[in-house]
Amino acid sequence: MQCEEKLEVFENGFKDEKFNVEVKFYGNDARKVLLAMIYELYLPEYGREYVYPFECAKEFWNIYLEGEEIQDEEFQLKPIKFTSEQVIKKLQEEIKKIKPPLEIKIEEAKIYKTKEGYLAVGNYFILDPRGRLFIFNKPSIANKILKYIWKW
Numbered sequence: 001m002q003c004e005e006k007l008e009v010f011e012n013g014f015k016d017e018k019f020n021v022e023v024k025f026y027g028n029d030a031r032k033v034l035l036a037m038i039y040e041l042y043l044p045e046y047g048r049e050y051v052y053p054f055e056c057a058k059e060f061w062n063i064y065l066e067g068e069e070i071q072d073e074e075f076q077l078k079p080i081k082f083t084s085e086q087v088i089k090k091l092q093e094e095i096k097k098i099k100p101p102l103e104i105k106i107e108e109a110k111i112y113k114t115k116e117g118y119l120a121v122g123n124y125f126i127l128d129p130r131g132r133l134f135i136f137n138k139p140s141i142a143n144k145i146l147k148y149i150w151k152w
Contacts, residue, residue: 009060023137025135026098030132032148035070077114091111123142
């Protein structure tokens with residue numbers, strides 16, 4: 001669905017040519033995380049009253065979420081010093097369950113231990129402890145995703 005001249009929203013992600021951002025998720029539902037990202041991207045242009053691309057994506061995904069609910073969360077992550085084969089295998093099994101359409105090289109990711117499980121952050125993907133795999137086109141997108149995955 002076209003939500004803005006350069007913003008296209010689809011079932012499992014969005015593509016925005018204005019900001020050159022493309023994010024897709026696989027596995028468990030992550031649409032609220034993507035909604036928060038869309039809100040953040042367009043907030044400066046639209047202001048808090050009515051962020052049209054956010055409202056359009058909400059309607060397409062049939063999700064109730066208000067702009068006031070979107071607040072990024074501080075995250076303090078410390079990578080695991082030594083990643084064991086057991087941890088790698090566990091993450092690879094999780095990826096196999098998700099069945100992404102491309103190969104994910106978990107060995108190249110930074111791996112963190114969180115309260116909920118392991119978090120793997122690569123240059124173009126994040127595998128979170130909730131069974132969601134985010135794939136994106138720019139390494140800087142990882143920080144935007146990490147701000148919202150803890151809440152939803």
